[in-house]
Amino acid sequence: MKKLIFACLTSALTLAAHADNPLYETGPAQDSSFVRFLNASEDKANVVNGAAKVALAAQGDARVSRFYSVKAGAKLAANVQVGNAKTSVEVVAKPGEFVTIAIVSNGTGITTVVVKDTPTDFNASKASVALLNLDSTCNAAGLNVAEKNTAILEAVKPASLQRRLVNPISLKTQAICDAKDVGKTIDLGQLQPGERYSVVVMPGKKARQTFFVRDSTS
The missing domain is CATH 2.60.40 (Immunoglobulin-like)
Structure with missing residues (x-):
């Protein structure tokens, strides 16, 4: 199963696409945050870190990942590619926060839009x-x-x-x-x-x- 590994400043977090328990390291439940990727471009997208990769389709439910539980306060980084266009993103989530990292077309390139939700x-x-x-x-x-x-x-x-x-x-x-x-x-x-x-x-x-x-x- 393909996996996505977020690089953290203080620890390594490993996420597996569509796995039941994709997070290998996290804090107590009350300190957890949640992060997902959403492909709002018009082509297939790959989110990568090193040799690990998660693929997002250009249409349908497969264009968005589930919310992955991550350690609140950890600095998470990933590289994003759509066709020949590339960009990178870093995000830090607060405890209990739900973060959507959207991949959006921007002319001939792409950009990421980070949307945070605290229920x-x-x-x-x-x-x-x-x-x-x-x-x-x-x-x-x-x-x-x-x-x-x-x-x-x-x-x-x-x-x-x-x-x-x-x-x-x-x-x-x-x-x-x-x-x-x-x-x-x-x-x-x-x-x-x-x-x-x-x-x-x-x-x-x-x-x-x-x-x-x-x-x-x-």
């Missing part, structure tokens, strides 16, 4: 829905209930997210940017109590794109 509430009877805005030209992203235009999330700035607890119902949504619809209706299906979901707005060559993923942790 402040949890309700086992509710589902949690987030909207991530990865498009620097979308000044105010939003998420509505499809066909009803009822706002779920509003005014999400670029390189940020908002999250909201909702009833665990069957939900279809419509993403918007600057008061205009983005893409097609996004069917989240039957939401499950206690689960987390992310809807993503990202740039595209011809038009903005959207997709959603059910958040999961290793």
Whole structure:
């Protein structure tokens, strides 16, 4: 199984793509943070450290990894490649923080966008829905209930997210940017109590794109 190894300043953390227990070294549960990679480019992406590599597809659920548990406060580094374009990223996560490292096309190259989420509430009877805005030209992203235009999330700035607890119902949504619809209706299906979901707005060559993923942790 392919593995991704994060280089830390004080210790080595090893992550295995899609493994049940990918982290070999971490602190106590109360000190853990969570990190995932999301490919918002239009080609396959590789996240590498030395000889280790994790591959992310350009479409579907395989374009995003699960959240990996990592040691809070550790400086994590990785190299990213899409085609011939390369970049690097470093991130430090606080205890309890969920960090998404997004890979975004930037002209002929790529860049990374780091979005951090610190959940402040949890309700086992509710589902949690987030909207991530990865498009620097979308000044105010939003998420509505499809066909009803009822706002779920509003005014999400670029390189940020908002999250909201909702009833665990069957939900279809419509993403918007600057008061205009983005893409097609996004069917989240039957939401499950206690689960987390992310809807993503990202740039595209011809038009903005959207997709959603059910958040999961290793």
